[in-house]
Amino acid sequence: MSEQTTPRLADDWQRTLLTPVVAALATVSAASSLTGVVDGVRWFGFVLLAVLLITATGIVLRGLRVPQLLVGCAQLVGLLVLVVTLFTDSGILGFLPGPGALAELGSVLGAAAEEIRTGLPPVQAETPILCLVVIAIGLVAILVDALAVAAMAPAATGLVLLCVYAVPASLASDMLPWWTFLCGAASFALLLAVEGNHRYRFTRPHGTRTAGARIKASTTPALIACVSILLGLAAGSQITAIGTEGRLPGTGGGNGGGDGGLGIKPFTSLRGLLEDNGDTELFRVRGLADENHYLRTLTLNSYAANEGWEIRNQTMASGSPANGQLPIGNGVSDRGESRTIAIEPVNWLDYWLPVYGQPRELSGVNDNWRYDVTSGTVFAEREQRTRPYRLETQLAEPTAEELRRSETDGAMVDPVYTEADGIDQRVTDLTRRLTANAPTSFDKVTAIWRYFAPANGFTYDTTTAPRADSDALADFLLNGKRGYCEQYASSMAVMLRAAGIPSRVAIGFTAGYGTGSYRSIGSQDAHAWVEVFFEGHGWVTFDPTPLSDGRGYVPEYLRENQDPQTEESPDSPEESSPAPTSEPPEEAAAAPQDPSQGQDQRAAASPTPWLPWTFAAAGLLAIVTTAAAWWFWRRNPEAGRAGLRGYLPLLAGLAWIVLALLGSALISWWLTVPLVLLGIAAAPWAIRRFIRQRRLVALTARPASEQAAAAAWSELLAECMDRGTPIADGVSVRTAARRLSTRYHLDDAGKESLRQLVTSVERAWYAADRQPGPDLAETLTGVLAALHRAEPLPLSARLLPKSVLSMLRANRTKDAGEYAPTPSS
Numbered sequence: 001m002s003e004q005t006t007p008r009l010a011d012d013w014q015r016t017l018l019t020p021v022v023a024a025l026a027t028v029s030a031a032s033s034l035t036g037v038v039d040g041v042r043w044f045g046f047v048l049l050a051v052l053l054i055t056a057t058g059i060v061l062r063g064l065r066v067p068q069l070l071v072g073c074a075q076l077v078g079l080l081v082l083v084v085t086l087f088t089d090s091g092i093l094g095f096l097p098g099p100g101a102l103a104e105l106g107s108v109l110g111a112a113a114e115e116i117r118t119g120l121p122p123v124q125a126e127t128p129i130l131c132l133v134v135i136a137i138g139l140v141a142i143l144v145d146a147l148a149v150a151a152m153a154p155a156a157t158g159l160v161l162l163c164v165y166a167v168p169a170s171l172a173s174d175m176l177p178w179w180t181f182l183c184g185a186a187s188f189a190l191l192l193a194v195e196g197n198h199r200y201r202f203t204r205p206h207g208t209r210t211a212g213a214r215i216k217a218s219t220t221p222a223l224i225a226c227v228s229i230l231l232g233l234a235a236g237s238q239i240t241a242i243g244t245e246g247r248l249p250g251t252g253g254g255n256g257g258g259d260g261g262l263g264i265k266p267f268t269s270l271r272g273l274l275e276d277n278g279d280t281e282l283f284r285v286r287g288l289a290d291e292n293h294y295l296r297t298l299t300l301n302s303y304a305a306n307e308g309w310e311i312r313n314q315t316m317a318s319g320s321p322a323n324g325q326l327p328i329g330n331g332v333s334d335r336g337e338s339r340t341i342a343i344e345p346v347n348w349l350d351y352w353l354p355v356y357g358q359p360r361e362l363s364g365v366n367d368n369w370r371y372d373v374t375s376g377t378v379f380a381e382r383e384q385r386t387r388p389y390r391l392e393t394q395l396a397e398p399t400a401e402e403l404r405r406s407e408t409d410g411a412m413v414d415p416v417y418t419e420a421d422g423i424d425q426r427v428t429d430l431t432r433r434l435t436a437n438a439p440t441s442f443d444k445v446t447a448i449w450r451y452f453a454p455a456n457g458f459t460y461d462t463t464t465a466p467r468a469d470s471d472a473l474a475d476f477l478l479n480g481k482r483g484y485c486e487q488y489a490s491s492m493a494v495m496l497r498a499a500g501i502p503s504r505v506a507i508g509f510t511a512g513y514g515t516g517s518y519r520s521i522g523s524q525d526a527h528a529w530v531e532v533f534f535e536g537h538g539w540v541t542f543d544p545t546p547l548s549d550g551r552g553y554v555p556e557y558l559r560e561n562q563d564p565q566t567e568e569s570p571d572s573p574e575e576s577s578p579a580p581t582s583e584p585p586e587e588a589a590a591a592p593q594d595p596s597q598g599q600d601q602r603a604a605a606s607p608t609p610w611l612p613w614t615f616a617a618a619g620l621l622a623i624v625t626t627a628a629a630w631w632f633w634r635r636n637p638e639a640g641r642a643g644l645r646g647y648l649p650l651l652a653g654l655a656w657i658v659l660a661l662l663g664s665a666l667i668s669w670w671l672t673v674p675l676v677l678l679g680i681a682a683a684p685w686a687i688r689r690f691i692r693q694r695r696l697v698a699l700t701a702r703p704a705s706e707q708a709a710a711a712a713w714s715e716l717l718a719e720c721m722d723r724g725t726p727i728a729d730g731v732s733v734r735t736a737a738r739r740l741s742t743r744y745h746l747d748d749a750g751k752e753s754l755r756q757l758v759t760s761v762e763r764a765w766y767a768a769d770r771q772p773g774p775d776l777a778e779t780l781t782g783v784l785a786a787l788h789r790a791e792p793l794p795l796s797a798r799l800l801p802k803s804v805l806s807m808l809r810a811n812r813t814k815d816a817g818e819y820a821p822t823p824s825s
Contacts, residue, residue, distance in 0.1 A: 017059060021441060022191045023148040024055040025623070026157065027141045029183035030164040036176045037168045038129060039122040046086070046130050050138040052660055053078050058145050064795055068150040072142060072731040079138040087131040121171050140164055154195040177488045190627070241417045282348050283521040285512070287341040292511035292553040293395060294529060294541060295521060297354045299375045300505040301414070303494055305422035306472050309505045312416060319370030322378045326359050331412035332538035339395050344388040344518075353378035353386060354508055357393040358538050363406055364389035374414055376539060398537045400557040403442040413533050417504055420497040424474040431498040441501055445532050447559065448495050452488055452544040457481045460546050488545040489528040502533040506541075510551040526552060565651070618662055622655035653686070681799070687802040691718070699777040709764030712757065712780045719784060719804040723793060733758050750786020753779050
């Protein structure tokens with residue numbers, strides 16, 4: 001058969017199935033970059049489900065010859081239905097979008113926007129974030145599918161996929177995992193190679209179809225892409241880092257105040273740590289035994305109404321070298337013995353190096369770290385990790401009587417610590433009422449501290465009460481009275497300023513929990529408290545937050561000063577928690593008192609541990625088998641049907657089905673039910689594909705045999721049965737061929753292929769040598785292509801092939817359509 005008349009069914013298969021599948025793979029690979037900003041793997045199951053839905057919708061509708069514009073609209077509708085089903089409770093019949101569902105969806109997206117504004121990457125994969133991720137990646141999948149399949153411009157998808165990487169790269173504080181870039185680049189190169197091979201098949205000159213030319217047409221760009229990937233990885237690891245979090249400390253480009261200001265938002269980071277359901281270990285501390293001292297990271301000295309606390313009048317150029325002896329601040333006596341504490345950072349990356357108490361000496365750190373005696377903090381000009389370090393510090397606590405004899409002289413500290421501008425008059429009046437009968441500064445501080453007790457209606461919660469006043473501070477103190485350490489520490493420090501007492505807000509960590517040889521401090525131990533300056537004693541800790549989970553700490557000077565007869569005083573530490581307690585919300589009430597128990601409960605509540613690993617293994621198997629099937633087919637479409645190579649597409653399809661089931665299980669087990677039902681519905685199609693593949697293997701394994709002729713003729717008869725034109729047993733080969741040619745009005749190329757097929761079959765069955773022609777597989781492909789051109793098989797006939805249904809009904813042991821022909825007449 002000449003090259004001009006050779007049909008190519010593989011080209012149609014590649015356009016309608018292979019290209020959209022590879023485009024979907026490129027989208028999913030690009031979406032993997034979100035691991036830098038979204039915690040866990042649960043979100044990936046949602047992404048996979050959305051991409052699979054969009055890709056399947058496109059494949060089915062294009063198979064039905066639906067216009068491309070309508071295909072895109074249908075994909076958008078499918079995405080909307082999926083989002084309504086997964087993330088709202090107001091859909092019509094549970095899944096159709098309506099006014100209520102759209103309004104609820106808007107609220108969910110609003111919550112996602114707030115989470116992005118306040119959260120710290122990686123954010124927890126809660127419903128708002130999941131909804132936003134599904135919508136964003138779903139829209140990307142639709143656009144990539146349209147560009148790669150409808151517009152036949154796969155190169156243009158590179159810009160879209162690059163935008164997906166740009167989002168996590170700009171938000172993540174660390175470099176994105178190298179494998180996300182590798183997967184994205186490899187899948188994009190595969191998409192270019194598939195499309196390039198397809199274009200070559202339709203644009204090449206006639207008579208130039210050779211395996212070497214086909215391989216060269218797609219291998220060259222693929223090789224260039226692979227080299228580019230390797231060079232990009234090498235250059236990227238040496239030249240730059242992906243992920244800067246938009247912060248350039250020391251260059252004036254930050255969010256702090258003044259030239260060279262600190263470019264961070266401390267309370268934003270604190271809020272993100274507390275709202276994260278995970279608990280990442282950050283420090284291991286040795287030398288504290290069972291003492292519950294707070295670990296200070298930084299201090300905030302300036303308050304702005306309705307904006308909160310920040311660092312002012314402090315630049316990165318200030319401070320003294322931190323590696324060695326540290327200076328002692330004004331008004332601080334060198335009292336008591338110093339303690340040596342060993343601190344081992346585990347997952348700590350920041351501008352700040354946490355310290356305890358009043359530092360005296362620091363060792364084991366490099367020269368990039370500086371110590372500012374005014375703020376009592378150790379800092380650097382850029383985020384960095386540090387090796388374990390040793391701290392000599394003074395931890396002795398004064399007694400209540402010593403603090404009563406001490407003064408809070410503002411002249412001993414920087415004037416910024418006594419500024420009280422912009423404080424609401426109602427807050428000032430409240431402070432005066434609380435401190436009216438307090439004879440000393442310490443008694444005033446204690447009276448303000450007592451005000452935040454549960455007896456006055458205050459509760460600890462990581463969500464604040466709805467705001468009902470123009471001044472946020474007054475609203476919290478007088479109305480809401482619900483919040484977490486940010487609100488409590490901020491409010492108490494402002495009230496102290498209103499009373500003329502030097503104060504600042506400290507941010508750091510509570511004591512963590514003991515593990516035997518050291519204390520472990522994690523992200524859930526992040527905390528904020530108040531420090532008050534007393535002459536001779538320096539900055540003294542006061543924590544107004546009514547923690548109820550055992551993490552708080554009440555120093556001895558406050559325990560001595562508690563009056564059990566006072567209504568506003570907190571419960572005794574020996575009777576309840578070490579800090580002022582409250583009636584916590586349900587979540588807090590259920591929290592364990594031992595943080596280690598909390599970690600065990602969180603581990604128990606996490607997804608089944610084997611499921612993510614199984615999902616990853618299934619994904620790898622699906623990718624490998626798909627790539628192998630495509631590689632063997634591209635090298636030689638006909639020879640690729642022999643042996644195991646012929647079953648690779650079926651294995652790949654099975655792997656993708658298993659991957660979809662596992663992905664749905666990562667989201668919710670109930671999602672596996674519709675997928676199983678879809679699998680059952682697709683079983684006849686899969687059986688038909690398996691039978692056809694078995695016959696094609698017989699054709700290529702022994703092309704010059706009687707079995708090959710029987711397989712070819714059986715496949716043609718099964719195809720006729722699927723089209724509603726069954727050939728009865730006993731009909732001769734030539735009679736059946738005439739009926740087919742007349743019924744489907746085959747074109748000249750089809751008639752020629754059918755004639756050659758009849759000749760080969762008759763020769764194999766009735767000739768003396770019983771050997772068909774050597775081109776039997778190509779001849780059968782030509783006949784099937786002619787039938788497809790004359791009358792494409794409807795989608796219903798593909799999903800429910802009559803040859804398979806007939807076989808199931810008859811309970812045959814042979815393949816459908818394998819009839820015993822009679823000699824030609």
